[in-house]
Amino acid sequence: MLKMTDLHTELKESIVEQLNLEEMEPADISDEEPLFGDGLGLDSIDALELIVLLEKDYGIKLTEPEQGREIFVSINKMAQFIEENRTK
Amino acid sequence: MQKELYIKHWVKIKAGKIFDVEETFLATEEKDLNTFLKLGYQRLQISYPKFHKMDGLSKLGILASEIISRKHSFSKETALIFSNAASCLETDEEFQNSMQNFPSPATFVYTLPNIVLGELSIRHGLQSENSFFVSPQFDAALLVDYSTNLINTKMAPQVLCGWIDLQSGEYDVFLCLISSEGKTQFSEEMLRKIYYAENDRPTHRT
Amino acid sequence: MEKLYLLDDAIISPLGFSTEENMHQLRMGNSGLSIQKPKKPEAKPICAGIIEDAKIDREFAKIGKLEEFTKLEKMAILAIHSVLKRNRSLDFSNTPLIIATTKGNIDLLQTSKGFDKNRIYLSEFSRQISNFFGFKQPPITISNACISGGLALVAAKRLAAVRKFENAIVLGADLVSDFVVSGFNSFQALSSEPSKPFSKAREGINLGEAAAAMLVSTKKPKRKSSVSLIGEASVNDANHISGPSRTGEGLFRSMQKSIKMAGISSKKIDFISAHGTGTKYNDEMEAIAFNRAGLEQVPVNSIKAFYGHTLGASALLESILNKHNMLNNEVFASANFEELGVSKPLNIITENTDIELKYALKTASGFGGCNLAMVFQKEEL
Structure with missing residues (x-):
């Protein structure tokens, strides 16, 4: 299993890739920065893509879209949730 | 009272070239669609990160409308009347492929041809009439009749209309800004003339 | 006109x-x-x-x-x-x-x-x-x-x-x-x-x-009563390609423009056939737009729970129902409606009712930020 820090880096890389944040480097995303709203400025379609990402890469299926709201707060929060719930 | 209408400006994107009535912005041999679109984005010095999230059709629309809007600012009620042959078939195929594994919501949202109208409305702040028509080939009469009606009934002060087609990586874009000011008369004949000029491979349904 | x-x-x-x-x-x-x-x-x-x-x-x-x-x-x-x-x-x-x-x-x-x-x-x-x-x-x-x-x-x-x-x-x-x-x-x-x-x-x-x-x-039929489209407008939200506008901007403007084209006051509208898809955000957006247009008292329904959302057919299908509702002076209960769950008041039709209909409004909204409003009129010979 990946160490916590590796998971952070991996997540940033897949977010930049999956959400086509072309003008951004994974390193530009901070661990604490909010992903939505003023932070990275992601929107509702990005949130749905992140739900797909959780299932595809970590085998986590969110049944309620509302759950995403609590998980996609920051990279730290996402990484923590993945560590606790991943099936792959 | 019927007003005389004019083609105030036009732009074309075709076979590696992005050009308008006055100048050529990009001419490249690049065959890959995404690389070409990115080159266009860089050459036009657009700063709009959302561009990279869009499908090919919307990217083409952003590039073309950017050129026109820099020369003639759009009023908020400028209508968008677009047409093409393939609807959003390229994106349909991409979504169909994603369906086998993890269907992508970010791809699905672009599986409607009018999404490009939505993207342009957001980019240019247009709260206006939109309509997307699909026809086997460039239908000048439809664009003229529909746009003329919108302006004559005061539903829109001007109309951005045209053809924006993408099939198997091949693109054919011709957009023009129609208004009551200008020099080039807005007629079927003139639209056809400009569309077919330097266009030896107009896209159409095979 | x-x-x-x-x-x-x-x-x-x-x-x-x-x-x-x-x-x-x-x-x-x-x-x-x-x-x-x-x-x-x-x-x-x-x-x-x-x-x-x-x-x-x-x-x-x-x-x-x-x-x-x-x-x-x-x-x-x-x-x-x-x-x-x-x-x-x-x-x-x-x-x-x-x-x-x-x-x-x-x-x-x-x-x-x-x-x-x-x-x-x-x-x-x-x-x-x-x-x-x-x-x-x-x-x-x-x-x-x-x-x-x-x-x-x-x-x-x-x-x-x-x-x-x-x-x-x-x-x-x-x-x-x-x-x-x-x-x-x-x-x-x-x-x-x-x-x-x-x-x-x-x-x-x-x-x-x-x-x-x-x-x-375009020609008026020789019938006792007939229904016609007398005002229409479609205005984009310019807000988001999939999420409905939080202010109902495009729909509000579409309704305003279509009513203006019809040459009537919004007080004349007897019935609204809404889009009413049943998503959290769409229905909320419509409620806001109807309120902004001063139409919150007008009887309104959605028939989506009878048909599902028939996408490109829906606004035409609902216009047909609308026309027959007008000819029959009847409106249908909003399908599957329970307790109002939008932030603004609406006059949702809860049972099939006979009411005199002269003007009706049909609205629709969709991906790409598009909205449409149409005003229908009934004329008696």
Whole structure:
């Protein structure tokens, strides 16, 4: 299993890739920065893509879209949730 | 009272070239669609990160409308009347492929041809009439009749209309800004003339 | 002011193969939705409005060769055929066919089912229908998300003003395909039960399939009462390509402009046929827009829980129901409505009611930020 820090880096890389944040480097995303709203400025379609990402890469299926709201707060929060719930 | 209408400006994107009535912005041999679109984005010095999230059709629309809007600012009620042959078939195929594994919501949202109208409305702040028509080939009469009606009934002060087609990586874009000011008369004949000029491979349904 | 008269129509849906049958089922409160077994065992069942293939084929066999047409083409042809057989004197040389569909024969994308690969093109779908009847002009196809069906009606009115034709046939048709089911699923927008438009417990949409056809005319018919489209406008939100505007901006402006074009005060509106898909954000957006337009007291319904969302057909199908509601002076209870669950007051119709209808408003909204409002008027001779 990946160490916590590796998971952070991996997540940033897949977010930049999956959400086509072309003008951004994974390193530009901070661990604490909010992903939505003023932070990275992601929107509702990005949130749905992140739900797909959780299932595809970590085998986590969110049944309620509302759950995403609590998980996609920051990279730290996402990484923590993945560590606790991943099936792959 | 019927007003005389004019083609105030036009732009074309075709076979590696992005050009308008006055100048050529990009001419490249690049065959890959995404690389070409990115080159266009860089050459036009657009700063709009959302561009990279869009499908090919919307990217083409952003590039073309950017050129026109820099020369003639759009009023908020400028209508968008677009047409093409393939609807959003390229994106349909991409979504169909994603369906086998993890269907992508970010791809699905672009599986409607009018999404490009939505993207342009957001980019240019247009709260206006939109309509997307699909026809086997460039239908000048439809664009003229529909746009003329919108302006004559005061539903829109001007109309951005045209053809924006993408099939198997091949693109054919011709957009023009129609208004009551200008020099080039807005007629079927003139639209056809400009569309077919330097266009030896107009896209159409095979 | 130019008007577009709604002369005749047909609806092909799970609730029946004629407008009369559909109206009857709605009056009885019957829904066309049913739970569909998933094709993949691991998938969830969906609740949708599906027309049985066998039923379509049974009807279609009377007028055409089954193997030559796709399911959606058969539905569309049945709808138009039903209108044309009652209007045999129509002059095809000067009658355009205007077709609205979001996805056409999208079910052929995965496997062509023996049809030519061109059949996936929307214009080829339209050409097949046009050729079946022998329309002389090339068909006009509109694909503008969930307002397509209404926009086709609007296009008929606008083009008639320029092209000076008298009659037109307008069609709206879409399928429930694996493609759209998978897409709306990825949006987590599908409700596993019949949708509950405007209700607190609403949790998403149902998909539905239908074909709706209408004969329209710029000439006033010699009838005791007739319904016409007298005002229309479509305004983009310029806000988000999938999320409805939080302020209802585009819909609000569409309603304002269409009412202004109709030359009436908004106080004259007797009834609103809303889009009402049953998603959290759409219904909320509509409630805000209706309130901003001062229409919160006007009786309003959504019939999406009877049909599901029939996408490119819906706004035309609902305009047909609207027309017959006006002629009959009746309105239907908003399907599956429970407790109001939007932040603004609305006068949701809770039971079938007889009311005098002179002016009605039809609204629709869709992906790409599009909105549409149409004002209909009833005239008595």
